[in-house]
Amino acid sequence: MMTAALLIPALILDAVLGEPKWLWSRLPHPAVLMGRLVQALDDGLNDGDGRRGKGILAVAVLVLVGLLLGWALSCLGSVVSVLVAAVLIAQRSLVDHVRAVATGLRQDLPEGRAAVAMIVSRDTGHMTGPQVARSAIESGAENFSDGVIAPVFWFLIAGLPGLLVYKLVNTADSMIGYRTEAYEEFGWAAARLDDVLNLAPARLSALLLALVTGRTGQWGEISTDAEKHRSPNAGWPEAAMARALGVSLAGPRSYDGEMREFPWVNAAGSKSPTAHSILRCTEVLWRAWGLTLAVVVALCLLFSLI
Known part of the structure; x- marks a missing residue:
């Protein structure tokens, strides 16, 4: 399975380098470019009547762009595929951002609040220490699914086209997938498709977390919660x-x-x-x-024997 073989160096490269500031201070990060595309669609389509239909059209454009761009990049060879996948997998940056909250909280509460404000959308100005910690942990868990396992999953399933489609839809959901007056209708398609694309990765993420901590015996309680x-x-x-x-x-929080x-x-x-x-x-x-990583290596070995 070619995608599994490419994922191994991509995962390792991301874990080692993360998001080097020297590079992304000079070039726009792909996530920024994706955000600009979503914003352009929002600006151009989100007005007047028929906003749900226009939102569906916007998502269709994103999917088409992801498929075509992913196919074009994959035609440039394995090295390009590995580099693109490494950039779009976010394990190192995720852990660094979560750890920064712990570092800030150990200094003082305002530092912890400032650090957690970088990774959550809820109100942070009056958080207590435990609320800061809960927010960071929740963000770490949720983004392990969105930023690591889902990209890995869709790259395994459909290569760079699958990965880029997922990232574009996930970006759209984070920008327009809200139940507000402005986005209730226009963002409906992005939110629903993001839900579908994350169904399997979210549950796989929970399983991985349960396996490495010996909590699989509590799967029923995990499912209930x-x-x-x-x-x-x-x-x-x-x-x-x-x-x-x-x-x-979870529990009470302010927005x-x-x-x-x-x-x-x-x-x-x-x-x-x-x-x-x-x-x-x-x-x-x-x-x-x-x-x-071990599962990806095992898949690579398994398919090499078939």
């Missing part, structure tokens, strides 16, 4: 990580000055996670990454 989440997918890695660390996640009540994930766990809990989260993320 996952179904409480407002997202059909994000609850899976969060529920697995909550049990891996013995903490409660745009409004406190919202969400059910606790692993309600019996500690509701006072600390900077140490965040660092334990990063350790679990690396162990799950290691298992992912």
Whole structure:
């Protein structure tokens, strides 16, 4: 399986280099370019009547761009495929951002709030220490699925075209997939397609996290808590990580000055996670990454024997 063979160096390259500042300070990151495309579609189509249809058209454009660009890049050879995949897999940058919250929180609470504000969309100005820690852990778990396992999964399934389609749709969901007046209709297609594309990766992420922490015996509880989440997918890695660390996640949080009540994930766990809990989260993320790499290597060996 050619894609499995290409994924091995891509995973390792991302883990070693992450997102080097010297490169992305000189060139626009692909995620930035994807965001610009989504913004252009938003600016050009999101007005007037028939916004749901226009949103479907926007997503169709993104899918077509992803397929064509992925095919064109893959025609340039294996080295290009490895480099593109490495850039679009985000394990190292994910762990670095989560660890930065622990570093900030250990200095003082304002530093922790500032660091976590870089990775979450909720209000952070009045967070307590445990709220900062919970937010960082939730972000680490959810983005392990969105930023690592989903890209790996779709690259294995459909190579660079599959990976680029996923990243474009996921970017669109993060920008326009909101239930607000502006995006309720226009962002509907992006949000629904992102849900579909993440169905398998989210559950695989939870399984990987449970395997590396010996929590597979609690799969029933993980499943139950996952179904409480407002997202059909994000609850899976969060529920697995909550049990891996013995903490409660989710619960009440503030968005745009409004406190919202969400059910606790692993309600019996500690509701006072600390900077140490965040660092334990990063350790679990690396162990799950290691298992992912091992699975990819095993797939490569298996297909080489067929």
